[in-house]
Amino acid sequence: MAVYRIGSQEIEYTLRRSPRASKASLSVTPKSFELLVPEGATDEQICAVLDRRRAWIIETVQHMAERAKAQTRVYQFVTGAKIPYRGRIAKLTIEPFDGSLVEVSFRNGFHIRMPSGLPPESSDAVIESSLRLWLKHRVRDDARDFVRRHGERNGLKPRGVQIKDQKHMWGSCGQNRQINLNWHLIFAPKPVLEYAVVHEMCHLKHRNHEPEFWELVGRVLPDWENRKTWLDKNEHMLGWEKVEPSV
Incomplete structure (x- = not known):
């Protein structure tokens, strides 16, 4: 930096x-x-x-400092905690069971089955790690679906899609035609994630943001401006801040 x-x-x-x-x-x-x-x-x-x-x-x-203050704060990953997901806030439910691995699912909220033998002092970190991994898999699957939907018919064929923990950008398109996406896009509504994927795909033809680039984005997604506006206005929602309890 x-x-x-x-x-x-x-x-x-x-x-x-x-x-x-x-x-x-x-x-x-x-x-x-x-x-x-x-x-x-x-x-x-x-x-x-x-x-x-x-x-x-x-x-x-x-402006960014003000938005950071509004970010979702999670003190503990326990039943009742609120987690952002696809543009809204979802509740977390934790259920102990006899298995050996943490299981994550989503049904009108996050449901996590946690091994009953997991030590209490390590459960918080294990649940957060498992939830983070599950979310990364969801954004990867969604992004690949959007590539299949828009790629071939528009002559946009990336080498592949990688999900990364990027701190300062939503996505990038490498010279090797590899598309990289910030996993925090899973916290945005699906149409916004779709815009981010299409945006990077269009960089396969236009490496800058000249008018030709935006014209191509518009041919693929006619309402791209609405999606971009949501992303610009709600970036503070895209993630959580883990707050450690004060001693």
Whole structure:
């Protein structure tokens, strides 16, 4: 992470260099902002861009801090806990049983069967890990379905789809034609996840965000702007913050 200093305040941001970039551009990522610059940009040129956009940066960072405060907080993964899922909040139900592995399912809420012999001091971490893994599998399966639905008929054939724990972006499309998606997209409604998948697929033809790119997105998903707007406005819902009990 790079750091931009405004007085005594240090603001972290992602600096990305690209041989395809003709000019610098700033964009918001899930928890920060990103500065894209041409590959040969100097430190002085980068600082000049940041200084010109200082007011925007301050406003954006404050806005993201306010959204972070609104994020779902989970103190313990126990019956009654509330977990975000596909654009809404679902309740968690824990049921001990005689099995040896944690089982996760969803039926009008999350249902987790937990081995009755699991020590209480480790149950919270085990349940969170199992739930996280289950959610990653769901977003992977959904994303692959969307690739099958939109890929071949639009001439968009990625090499594959990988689900990652990305901190500063919702997705990316590698030069190897591999699509990467942030697993936190499982917390958004399915149409929003579909938009994210299509967005990255369209980068197979257009590596930038020029008008031709958005025209292609619109041909695949005519209502893409509504889906993008939801993502921009509700990014604070896409995940949970585990709050450790104070000692």
